[in-house]
Amino acid sequence: MIRMCDLPRYADADMEEIKKMKEAHVVLNQITYEPKALYRGYTDKRLKIDVSDNSVSILDIPQEVKEKFTGGKGYCLRYLWDSVNPQTRWDSPENAITMSAGPVAGITQYGGTGKCLVCTISPMTDIPIDSNVGGYFGPFLKFSGFDMIELTGKAKEDVIIVIDGNKGIISVEKAPLEHRDAHILGEELTAMYAEDENDRKNVAVVCSGSAAEHCNLSMLNFTFYDPKRNVVRLKQAGRGGIGRVFADKRIKALVCRFKGVKANLNDVYDIKILNKDGLKFHREVATLDNKQNAMRKSGTAYSLQTLSDYDILPTHNYKYGGTEKVSEMKAEVWQEKWLTQGGADGCWYGCSMACAKTADHFLLKTGPYKGCRVCVDGPEYESAAGLGPNCGITDPQVILELNFYCDTYGIDTISYGTMTAFLMECYENGILNKERTGGLELVWGNAEADLELLHLIARNEGFGKIGALGSHKQKAYFAEQGWGDMDFMNDIAMEQKGLEYSEYSSKESLAQQGGYGLTNKGPQHDEAWLIFMDQVNNQIPTFDDKAEALYYYPMFRTWFGLLGLCKLPWNDIVPADNSLRDEPAKVPEHVDNYLDLYYGVTGVKIDRDDMIRMSERVYNFQRIFNIRLGKGLRRNDAIPYRSQGPVTEEEYLSRQERYDRQLVELVGKTAEEVQAMSLQEKMAATRSYRESEYEKLIDAVYPKRGWTLNGVPTVAHLKELGMDLPELLEIVEPLQDVQP
């Protein structure tokens, strides 16, 4: 076991080199300002920077915006809307990248309270994407005087934006010499802007990586400095290609420096509440984590084995739900062999859950950093599952290497894993071959080819140019080339709205099919992770139960993004008596904690219904934003059949007993009829049944959400929410009676 107390510290950056890089900077614009102190979680200020002309504006956030949009993702979407028009695409100069931490973010007493939300028009989906990320930038931005930052325009040359929240200086600087890959760039900028070693923890960097200039799957890394390891850690705003937009604007990095993090920089209404709930939470983690998920030991990767056991772990492009080889990557393996134990691995102050694990001094075997020993952040469950079994890989060494390179190149591990699984299935089916891939043998489990594909994407060479497109565009390209049948590819490519699925096999959970399909941004489990409630615990058996869950959970979980919170401390640790409470899946005591935190910070008392209402306002706004940009109707919520049922014969046969039984129990065939059916007939009947179930689910969910059967928010519902804003009514009114 690798213990934190035995870990050698990482080497310092070369300060001579850093000095040369700094000297090469050219300041394009610099302003000074008086940082506005926070009051009850807000500064009510937003910072807007247009890199076309390097203008810097500090603007007020009106009370009405605060009331309707709360903060975080709400603010990000509100001001993104104002920046774009229906014709705006990801690379339009007016497309904005908006970032906001939310009113509770930046408190230090409770776990998971340092999150920043990031939105932009996505190069993958052409609609707003939102991502929730740790690291110190979001809280530092608040402490520097801004509830949000908005980046628009396109720079002519690579620039960095530097905010010094103590001195009140914002500058836009030409920065030609810094490296592009995140693990180096993060170190360089942290060392450059810290006054001394002790000051490094006061510097936060946002950057992508070298793939971002050409890869749609590119994300943003948010750093925090880890003083115990002496290394800059990377957390990711992973989904939807935000890094591509960042690079298209030629923004190399954002830097925010703020010295003096203390427990009450939010100037909260009642700190006693935060202290009480925070201590209660820390004590829960201290006493129960080992008995529950052991997040402090293995982070979210703890669940790989369990999910495989329940037929949920996507394997071979979601064909199967697990593999016997998962034992090679079970929690004990990560804990004993790879992940450093005993570290304080929170991605913001006060996160005792500490799930941001690392593999330290990890020796790279491929790529431009071959032979280097590096700090790998993760792997989180999604990364391990997507990069691993979904592509037929179960070797932790390979998964960590892929994880490292995805992070430093700025590539989303989830999209990369899911996309590569699709490419591998294409290869296995002859849609791709060695000639078409330029020599890459993308067969299941070929780690060498997988890593090479990743390096090619980063270098924008060969088949890497195709890899950089993402699955949605790849399907069209392969069909255009006459390589494959579009219907088959539509069935097996696990993407919807242009975004790759995250890593749960939803075939046996109708609620999770909806959890993925009926999302705003695309199939990401952060809205409704219902698979355990539905498939494992059978807590939501009826359509009405599932529909209620697909109303409640997306709204409840949206709330975290409005406030600047992480969801994991909500239910990856639960009070000892949680199972005795009504609706234990909701973890009621923790919900009460969150209501307390909101009250403690803002002084505004809310109840559980208010919480859902706050989210509904923003959720419906985002839905209408999608409609405004050409998606967001029922047809856009269709999902690939691979997420619903068996596409191929081998998939059916792998669970034949179950599917045959379902034909009797669910479809209404007799056992004799099933016995007489050919495999193809059974597959067709299964498909017809499952697809109709999904449609029935939609029929049940949309009205619960206050939408028409075409997925359009009703005027009456908007009025009820106080969201009958003219710009929203203009879009939804003509669609009220349009049938799907």
Next chain:
Amino acid sequence: MKRLEKDEALCTGCRQCEEACSKAFYKTADRMKSCIRITDREDGTHKISICTQCGICAEVCNTGVISRDAKGVYRLDKKECAGCLMCVGFCPEDVMVQSDDCLEPSKCTACGICVKACPSGAIRLVEE
């Protein structure tokens, strides 16, 4: 290593140690502001909770503001502390002090004030 040791058999439950500690650091006689805690047991004996200088507080701290001095005592640098309270929540003896009047918690520095206040010799300061 400098730390407190206890002999619960000698404790009379007078709580003068608690009072001395909280008065020294918080200028008030409040046992919840003491880094030594006495709990009465049903059988009439008393449990003495003391900091054993185990270092778990330092281990859980993100920012390394709790460090061990030359004598083996873990000390909290309040100037650098962000007041996250993880150290308080993870203390296995539950003897770190969190006060709503202060942004930072505090911990036992093995100063010996409680030892001097104890009339029965139930606690002592040892250096190994």
